[in-house]
Amino acid sequence: DTEVTQTPKHLVMGMTNKKSLKCEQHMGHRAMYWYKQKAKKPPELMFVYSYEKLSINESVPSRFSPECPNSSLLNLHLHALQPEDSALYLCASSQVSGTPQHFGDGTRLSIL
Amino acid sequence: AQSVTQLDSQVPVFEEAPVELRCNYSSSVSVYLFWYVQYPNQGLQLLLKYLSGSTLVKGINGFEAEFNKSQTSFHLRKPSVHISDTAEYFCAVGGNRDDKIIFGKGTRLHILP
Numbered sequence A: 001d002t003e004v005t006q007t008p009k010h011l012v013m014g015m016t017n018k019k020s021l022k023c024e025q026h027m028g029h030r031a032m033y034w035y036k037q038k039a040k041k042p043p044e045l046m047f048v049y050s051y052e053k054l055s056i057n058e059s060v061p062s063r064f065s066p067e068c069p070n071s072s073l074l075n076l077h078l079h080a081l082q083p084e085d086s087a088l089y090l091c092a093s094s095q096v097s098g099t100p101q102h103f104g105d106g107t108r109l110s111i112l
Numbered sequence B: 001a002q003s004v005t006q007l008d009s010q011v012p013v014f015e016e017a018p019v020e021l022r023c024n025y026s027s028s029v030s031v032y033l034f035w036y037v038q039y040p041n042q043g044l045q046l047l048l049k050y051l052s053g054s055t056l057v058k059g060i061n062g063f064e065a066e067f068n069k070s071q072t073s074f075h076l077r078k079p080s081v082h083i084s085d086t087a088e089y090f091c092a093v094g095g096n097r098d099d100k101i102i103f104g105k106g107t108r109l110h111i112l113p
Helices: none
Strands: A004-007 A010-013 A018-025 A031-037 A044-050 A053-057 A064-070 A073-079 A087-094 A107-111 B003-005 B010-014 B019-021 B024-026 B032-038 B044-050 B056-058 B064-068 B073-078 B087-094 B107-112
Touching: A004 A087, A010 A018, A018 A031, A018 A087, A031 A073, A044 A064, A044 A073, A053 A064, A073 A087, B003 B087, B010 B019, B019 B107, B024 B073, B032 B064, B032 B073, B044 B056, B044 B064, B044 B073, B073 B087
Parallel strands: A010 A107, B010 B107
Antiparallel strands: A004 A018, A018 A073, A031 A044, A031 A087, A044 A053, A064 A073, A087 A107, B003 B024, B019 B073, B032 B044, B032 B087, B056 B064, B064 B073, B087 B107
């Protein structure tokens, strides 16, 4: 069992839909991350929140919008995605930035 | 800038044989080094980490790794593998100033019966 919980586990959406991915951790970690992982590739960093403030945005298209409502929650809002956005989206957390990260099991996203 | 090289994309090993997965890193500052494992349809799980101190690091599931600063390596080893070790293994480096960890491309471990 992972200590970082992601919902939903699977999501299929059309290119005009709006949806959100959710991530929750109760380890008291103050850094949270979103990654995108394509098949047979390593995770690619998208966003980092440190103490609930966005500290890194890896030039991700604006159709991905992160939100950190509090220290335990991290959301990723999706709008007008493209078929190439189909991937596994992983959330991670760590005590502070740069220390070992704990990953959730991801949301497998398919764009029709 | 930091980088990680995993020289082998796939490693086939017979069950109960030893295995070594190779990882080399490049960094101009002090580093933290990690090995993660990803089982099919799951997220990444931390196997072990080197932050400081002893260069031989023991992790979960019988894995260990040795930090070698002169060779800039952090190879992962297990003396006897099991079918359940079939997975993708990622080496990663952190400790830079911009809060990132950098992943290698991964090594797929195939356990042969």
